[in-house]
Amino acid sequence: MKIYNTLTKKKEEFIPIDENELKIYVCGPTVYNYFHIGNARPFVVFDTLRRYLTYRGKNVKFVQNFTDVDDKIINKAREEGTSAHEISEKYIEEYYKDAKALNIDKATVHPKVTENIDEIINFIKSLIEKGNAYEVDGDVYFSTRSFNDYGKLSKQNIEDLEAGARIEVGEKKQDPLDFALWKAQKSSDEPAWESPWGKGRPGWHIECSVMSTKYLGETIDIHAGGQDLTFPHHENEIAQTEAQTGKPFANYWMHNGYITIDNEKMSKSKGNFFTVREILKEYDGEVIRFFLLSGHYRNPINFSRELMDQAKNALSRIRNAKNNLIHLVENSSGSISEEEIQSFKSLEKYREKFISAMDDDLNTADAISAIFELIKDINTKTIKGSTKEFAEKCLSLLDELTGVLGILRETSKEDDAIDDEIQKLVEERQAARKEKNFARADEIRDILREKGITLEDTPQGVRIIYKNKELV
Structure with missing residues (x-):
């Protein structure tokens, strides 16, 4: 399989660290609201990557975190007159409901930031000891210039970054490029934990570094997320993790493209901000999943009612093919004939087409095309009926390929x-x-x-x- 590696800006043959266990980390949601259609894309895309690698016989350890302490969660709690813990727990449960509707499997581990505070504190202490971080009045910052390779993922040099950087009011960092590892508690309603630097909470970037190394080890196979996370989040993760371990953090970095709404950037102010929960009122979860897989994951994708209706109709054609085969299985009899054996052998080329597409940097668009070619050929071969066994074999092949994409798992x-x-x-x-x-x-x-x-x-x-x- 070839994967486009953001780190090298080219497609590379995917060579796992350990053939017996592939290690993948995907940045999960900050749980202060229902996740939106833009969030859904990496969840669906990298769930599909995991399904495909599993289909090809790999054992995948898949970690996707929950950021359950964050300014957005604190502000939401203030708005609703409740605690940050109650807000995050509520929206973790809501995440699972919407993820289930989209046929997104649970990760091997779904770690929460709040369950890993001790590990985060120890990681930060190590960075301070190594001279990569410093404390100022209860805040701890990573010294960006202490990491020579800073900018290697986003391909930005330190001089260009410096030109656009500034120190916000109230920040006490030594350099505008430095970023927070630990934030001192500012008010009593903020979640806070005791630390060597006083009561406070982790910064965003450090959380993923710690949870990835804890559950997957110091170097992982694939780190993935949305394109918007490339900088600064993933760039900062690399800096602090490699400064701490002295080893490469991830061998492959995968990023999915943006989603626009009716060809405009999604924004609450424009009124074109849609949560998956809202979309599910009008469309089946599998339609949303199919739509998100209908284009190549690295390309931008436009969300509109017209395109969603096209996805609905296309998925319905595949569902109808399955229903027709179920009808044949239930109403036919007999063992496969010699002619049908040859017919089925000719259908197996679509499996190879499907695999070839998925091996080419997870090209789900071409994989879907292979499925449509398969059902067209099955329809031709069964138009006048078939034996029960032939229909069963055709149904099994269709289920095999659609299962990799996470569609046709149940009737809507x-x-x-x-x-x-x-x-x-x-x-x-x-x-x-x-x-x-x-x-x-x-x-x-x-x-x-x-x-x-x-x-x-x-x-x-x-x-x-x-x-x-x-x-x-």
Whole structure:
């Protein structure tokens, strides 16, 4: 597999540190609200990376943190007249609900910052001892110039960074480029822990360094997140971690592209800021997931109602292919024929196409194209029916590939409701035809046609075809 490494700015062959256990760290949410569509993209993309590596036989240790102490959480608690702990715990639970709707698997470990304070304090103490950090009135800062390779991830040199840096009011750091490792408590309602520098809490960047090294070791295979985290967050992580360990922090850095809303940057002030929870009121979670995987993860992606409807219709076509195969399995019989054995062998080329796409820097767009080619070919081969075993093998192959992408894991509630209603109409039409009540049968046919549904009589029974789900 080849991965585009942000550190080297090129695609590289992925060579794990240990073939028996791949180590991946993905920056998780700051839990003060429901996560938005921009947050969802790295969660879905790197969940898919993990699924694919697992599919290829790898054992993946996947760590995604929760930032459960932060200024945003403190401000939210003040607004709602509650504690920062209550806010963070509430939105961790809400994260799990929305992640489940998007078929995002739980990480191997979901560490919280508040559960790792002792380790963070010890890490900072080590940086001070090594001369890479210093304390001023209860605050501790990382000395950026003490790390010679600063800027190597974002490809920014220290002189350019210096030109744009400044010291904020109230900050006591020695250099505008330095960043906080520990923040002294400023008011009694702020979460704070005892430390050698007085009561306070960790800075944002140090948290991920500590949790990554604690759960995955000093050097990991892949560190991933959104493009917006490249600088300063990931740059600062590299500086403090490599200063502390003297070893490379991560061998591969992966970053997904931005999401725009109707071709504009997402922003609360523009009124185009959408949480996944809001989008789920209108679209199934798998539609959101499919949309996020429909373009290459490094490219920008535009979120709009039109594109979401396209994703919904495309996913429906794949769902319909699965439903047709289930119908065949349930209504056919017999072992696979010699002709079908050869037919199935010809279908296996789509697995190779799928793998080739995913091996090329996780190209989910081309992988989805391979799935559509597969279902087109399956439809051609089963249009006049098939044996039960052939249908089962086709269904298994389709499930195999869609499972890697985390789609078609369950029928949507919307589809369930529609299918119940349609099934009743189909059964009523069948009864009307038996009774030679052709006027009623034609009336039902017209009702179904208005809903975008046609019926096809096959040797295995009536096949329901949805207009927006039809196979190409």
